[in-house]
Amino acid sequence: MIKVVAKQYIKDGSLEEFLPVAKALVEETNKKDEGCLKYEMYQDLSDPLVVTVIEEWESQEVLDKHMKAKHFTDAMPKIGALCEKSADINIYKKLF
Amino acid sequence: MIKVVAKQYIKDGSLEEFLPVAKALVEETNKKDEGCLKYEMYQDLSDPLVVTVIEEWESQEVLDKHMKAKHFTDAMPKIGALCEKSADINIYKKLF
Numbered sequence: 736m737i738k739v740v741a742k743q744y745i746k747d748g749s750l751e752e753f754l755p756v757a758k759a760l761v762e763e764t765n766k767k768d769e770g771c772l773k774y775e776m777y778q779d780l781s782d783p784l785v786v787t788v789i790e791e792w793e794s795q796e797v798l799d800k801h802m803k804a805k806h807f808t809d810a811m812p813k814i815g816a817l818c819e820k821s822a823d824i825n826i827y828k829k830l831f
Numbered sequence: 832m833i834k835v836v837a838k839q840y841i842k843d844g845s846l847e848e849f850l851p852v853a854k855a856l857v858e859e860t861n862k863k864d865e866g867c868l869k870y871e872m873y874q875d876l877s878d879p880l881v882v883t884v885i886e887e888w889e890s891q892e893v894l895d896k897h898m899k900a901k902h903f904t905d906a907m908p909k910i911g912a913l914c915e916k917s918a919d920i921n922i923y924k925k926l927f
Contacts, residue, residue: 737876738873738885740836740838740883740885742836742921754926757926757927758926758927761927762927775925775927776925776926776927777834777923777924777925777926778923778924778926779921779922779923780833780922780923780924781922785921786926787836787921787923789834789836789885823919825838825875825881825883826875826876826877827873827874827875827876827883828873828874828876829871829872829873830850830853830854830872830873830874830882831853831854831857831858831871831872
């Protein structure tokens with residue numbers, strides 16, 4: 736199992752525009768992407784402009800497929816334009 | 832539900848000393864802390880010195896109790912001494 740944590744920094748004033756794009760990506764991913772165990776979006780309680788996707792994938796292979804899927808490649812430029820800086824992305828394996 | 836992501840930066844050469852302390856904390860927390868839904872530790876695939884705890888708690892209240900528990904307060908100074916800098920900690924609510 737591969738775990739991904741992608742912390743995104745939304746531009747001030749862009750959250751309202753960001754949320755529907757992000758929601759559609761979460762819904763499409765959960766519906767379409769084989770091997771997706773979990774794909775959820777979270778908002779920081781002390782800074783609402785920090786929005787983080789926490790994902791679980793069966794393997795690196797299905798994660799790679801996801802990153803080539805249309806719903807992902809369509810969403811990324813839109814999300815990128817609404818972000819302050821690039822996301823902090825970590826890809827993890829479970830220790831314990 | 833409250834989600835916590837705590838990304839820790841281990842000092843080079845300290846990972847071996849860090850892992851048993853971290854493992855004991857994970858085990859004690861899962862065993863003892865009421866309202867703990869998930870408490871897992873992950874290691875970054877490209878940088879083994881980045882080790883992140885991903886937690887789920889029923890409420891802020893039980894999370895606060897955890898942070899006063901002996902197994903947590905005992906572990907923190909040991910872990911702190913083995914880290915390069917302070918952890919990046921985010922406390923989240925789920926969006927979708």
